[in-house]
Amino acid sequence: MIPLLDLKAHYAALRPEIEPAVLSVLASGNYVLGEQVQQFERDFAAYCGTRHAIAVNSGTSALHLALLAAGVGPGDEVITSPLTFVATASAIVYAGAQPVFVDVDPETLTLDPKRLEEAVTRRTKAIIPVHLHGQMADMGPILDRASHSHLHVIEDACQAHGAEYGGQRAGSMGVSGCFSFYPGKNLGACGEGGLVVTNDDRQMEIMRMLRDWGQEQRYHHALKGFNYRMDAVQGAILRVKLAHLEEWIAARRARAADYDRLLSGIPHLRLPVEAPGRRHVYHVYAVRTPERDDLRRHLEREGIQTGLHYPIPVHLQKAFRDLGYAEGDFPVAEAACREVLSLPIYPELAADQVENVAEAIMRDVYA
CATH class of the missing domain: 3.40.640.10 (Type I PLP-dependent aspartate aminotransferase-like (Major domain))
Incomplete structure (x- = not known):
């Protein structure tokens, strides 16, 4: 796993x-x-x-x-x-x-x-x-x-x-x-x-x-x-x-670059973007796909854990209904909550494990 x-x-x-x-x-x-x-x-x-x-x-x-x-x-x-x-x-x-x-x-x-x-x-x-x-x-x-x-x-x-x-x-x-x-x-x-x-x-x-x-x-x-x-x-x-944070950031960025290379060009899969002039430290490596839930189930069957950051935007959470917002008020955030899937990423993650994740995603997309 x-x-x-x-x-x-x-x-x-x-x-x-x-x-x-x-x-x-x-x-x-x-x-x-x-x-x-x-x-x-x-x-x-x-x-x-x-x-x-x-x-x-x-x-x-x-x-x-x-x-x-x-x-x-x-x-x-x-x-x-x-x-x-x-x-x-x-x-x-x-x-x-x-x-x-x-x-x-x-x-x-x-x-x-x-x-x-x-x-x-x-x-x-x-x-x-x-x-x-x-x-x-x-x-x-x-x-x-x-x-x-x-x-x-x-x-x-x-x-x-x-x-x-x-x-x-x-x-x-x-x-x-x-x-x-x-x-x-x-x-x-x-x-x-x-x-x-x-x-x-x-x-x-x-x-x-x-x-x-x-x-x-x-x-x-x-x-x-x-x-x-x-x-x-x-x-x-x-x-x-x-004292180790900078080396861990370098490791996360290296694994994110591996994901970028391996997953680039896959249909209907959007990769995270590092905006110009910013350093992304990849607390989360979040891809986006309309088939998010199907892909998540497939990866689980393949022994790969994923996360959802986040499945429901705050304005649609039951606890914040009193603010008066409704579905459709923030369409970009709402679409992201339906599509975002977080892949494994942490400093100890090996390059061959990233390859295994990418291969599993391709098996699902091209099945």
């Missing part, structure tokens, strides 16, 4: 580094935040090219704190993509604001800047572009439109660790950038984790307080905060893993 993701192989390769790091935390007796998390924050901020990083317990918490630090609250609207995991919209709701969706670009499936104008109202406070599948949204025109209306841009970079736009790293272009370290991410913890990067000193201070019960110092609560702290064990593990 070829899995969609192989976390056991991932751990086995790093075991000699991870286990001593974890044991050092256990021996220290300092299990929440602390030096390991602080050092990881410094390392990750340097990697992204930002001044600050605030480590938290999940990517959802990162989005929530970034919105609150930007002053988003009840009565505000936040524009984002309907083609994302529900956490993006949920964080907006947690802040008391209303998600407003715009459709995605048909090539990259990221937020379409040309559609922003129709969505901006006097209540709009922020834009959250989602860097989908490992590729950044078209940040230039998004930032230009935001600047025109004095809107905050908060990057949802939860799938885009190390992705680039014009040489700038994901998370470094907006007022803040939010990351998830869920185990399956390109940089994944052994459990839950998240982080916000920013260059804004005041927003950094607010987020540091909010993640730890709003404390300025112990038992002095300046804000109504949350328990969003990162565990020290996860900080230590992520420090180890961050």
Whole structure:
């Protein structure tokens, strides 16, 4: 079997580094935040090219704190993509604001800047572009439109660790950038984790307080905060893993290039596009086909796992019916949800395994 993701192989390769790091935390007796998390924050901020990083317990918490630090609250609207995991919209709701969706670009499936104008109202406070599948949204025109209306841009970079736009790293272009370290991410913890990067000193201070019960110092609560702290064990593990992220990105890009070469020209199969001036880090290698469900069943019979990122757009999810959207409102995103199929891709995936996947796809298409 070829899995969609192989976390056991991932751990086995790093075991000699991870286990001593974890044991050092256990021996220290300092299990929440602390030096390991602080050092990881410094390392990750340097990697992204930002001044600050605030480590938290999940990517959802990162989005929530970034919105609150930007002053988003009840009565505000936040524009984002309907083609994302529900956490993006949920964080907006947690802040008391209303998600407003715009459709995605048909090539990259990221937020379409040309559609922003129709969505901006006097209540709009922020834009959250989602860097989908490992590729950044078209940040230039998004930032230009935001600047025109004095809107905050908060990057949802939860799938885009190390992705680039014009040489700038994901998370470094907006007022803040939010990351998830869920185990399956390109940089994944052994459990839950998240982080916000920013260059804004005041927003950094607010987020540091909010993640730890709003404390300025112990038992002095300046804000109504949350328990969003990162565990020290996860900080230590992520420090180890961050040192390998660039080699893992290179491996993912190599396997994606193999897929591109082997699958090019197959009828009714659209391959992912790396837009000019961007570095795609291939968190997901998502092909598109009208026969998606048939192809998925065929690959399962062939012993190849696949994924759906995502089968239902957020505006059509039962939980978000109250927003008042209907089928047909965002046709590009809706079509993608019917057609997108994620193929196996991870740093440990071998070139011959990619060949096996491609051969299985061709057996189905040309049967």
